[in-house]
Amino acid sequence: MPEGGTYFGQYVTIGIFALVGVVLVLGTLQLAKLVAPNVPDTDKYTTYESGIDPIGSGWAQSNVRYYIFALLFVVFDVEAVFLFPWAIVFERFGTQAFVEMVIFIGILAIALLYAAKKKVLEWQ
Amino acid sequence: MNSPIDLHAITPELVLAGTACLVLIADLFLPEDGKWLAVPLSAAGLIGTLAAIVSLLGEHRITLDGSFEVNSFSLLFKGLFAIIGLFVLAISLDHFRDGKYYQGEYYFLMLCSLLGGFVIASSRDLISVFIAIELISIPAFVMTGLRKRDSRSNEAALKFFLFGVLSSAVMLYGMSLIYGFTGGLTNLGEISTALAGKADEPIVILSVFFIVVGFAFKISAVPFHFWAPDTYEGAPSPVAAFLSTSSKIGGFVGLLVLMYAAFPSVAEAWRPAFAALAILTMTVGNLIALRQRNIIRLLAYSGIAQSGYVLVTFALIDPNNLDVTRQAFQSALIYLAIYGVMDLGAFAAAVAFARKGGSYFIDDYSGLFQRNPALALMLAGFLISLAGAPPMAGMWAKLFVFLAALEAQSYILAIVMGINAVVAAWYYLAVVKRMFFEQPEAQEPVEVTNVLYAAMAVATVALLAFLPGINFLTEMVERSTPF
């Protein structure tokens, strides 16, 4: 093993570990193939789905309503990010910062009110 | 750093943002047949904004740590955006009230997009330029797709959206490189100082190139124009009117701010690109416009060509010759202001004609003069103005750009512009000729609402009354200096 003192030396260590990991996984899989008996038949080739016969395709469509929730979450999530830099300077700016953030959150609240009024927040 | 915000300087934006929120909330609580009340509410807000702009006239203020500047230039464009907003409200009222779709949301989105235009006119920082340009675009994507069940509207929205987002990404990449190259600057004035004498640095040329390409999409300059005609055709027509004026002028204002405030010191690097862009945009726009059969597409391509004339002014900037630069700058301002009014007028006439008794096909304009003389006369006025023929203001707009090109000794640009003006006159006057000298196929009169008549009449008077030197517009432009 090379000296771990240099910056790139440490990467070599990681590389060796990664290599060992890959070889271990691939090796065991190959080993199983070598030693296991191979007797195929149709039942064994069907997809296993909790013991029930699989029906239809593997693609399942999720309800489009999830999309609205996901989007609302994403948008509000990234807006919340603005709270962090604000929190850092809050003490220095005092009331001014407070008022600004109230306005910011007020506008977000209007968006939420809009979503609520359009009945996208409830699951019918 | 703890500088108080100059609240007076941002009153127009505050009033507009407040109005937008109010419109959205009001829409939630209005009954279905009262939704159109969003229009008077928005109009009142826009008039309030105009009052706030007037209260700032003649002022020069810088606030928000130098990223927001109020001066004649920004006030001029804020006023123009507010007036465009009022016009579009007038065009939209009946179209959306009868169409019964998403009225409150539409007016809210329109006000938001206008707010983007307001902010970009005052932005003096890469970040606020970016935010403003996105504020112009994102509501516009939604407005384009407002007719949810119409495949054309969907398709228009998707094309507009993909091109719009792609252009922002390209523009942002350029901005990030500029930020890195200048050592962490985002203020446009400081960037200009830092870039002095760096015109032959490949990285500077590359990043300015990226930014220009991003904006070329927004203003639909050839070869980045593919989305524009499809989007205008598929969108509800008042939205097309809005896109071809407010959205496009917003893009130009962003370009003016960046080119005159951030990159004048490296003008040698990007001037030739603008010359090529201008020549291509004028020529291709006009040539394709020649064979259009739908009035909205005709206006879309003619709008592309009109962008070309404004792009000419960017090719004239010369940091060593302040007189020429100022003349180029001022001719761009005059062109944009006049273009906004005449293009909106033409769109208003097209919407009015298609509403009752007509269609968007140019063939159906035959003999319009016999069916509705007032509409035919005003539409003819707008088309003549777009063609740049006297006595309308469009002539002065073209003349100023032309004179600036001569002053800068860019004779090739001037000649190309002259040829294009002749080509353009051909297809504009073809519509005029059809309206006046051909027999109508349908006989029923074309009905136009009073609101539309009023809007078109105001636009006509404004275009007729423009005389350089003795009006408010030229006074404002005179006072606007290139930063």
Added chain:
Amino acid sequence: MPITYLLILSSMLFSIGVYGVLARQNAVLILLSIELMLNAVNINLVAFSAMFGAEGVAGQVFALFIIAVAAAEVGVGLAIVILIFRNRSNVDVDEMSLMKW
């Protein structure tokens, strides 16, 4: 780590994004490619910002704004894509040719 590595990474991401936009037919994949381009920009900004130290705060602020705007854009974009899917049950951009010339 030298800044060059990060710039190369971001330029590669950007190029992959451009390739995706030009080569893909599915609107959702085009949207993803555009997100790649925006993230390339973010990497650029944050890398420069880290290099400049305390002077470079603006870069991080810029990146925050880009993230927020990108989320809004994705919201609008996916809404448009879903509309199209409802009306014609695929989102292949090559088939969007109702309007030409």
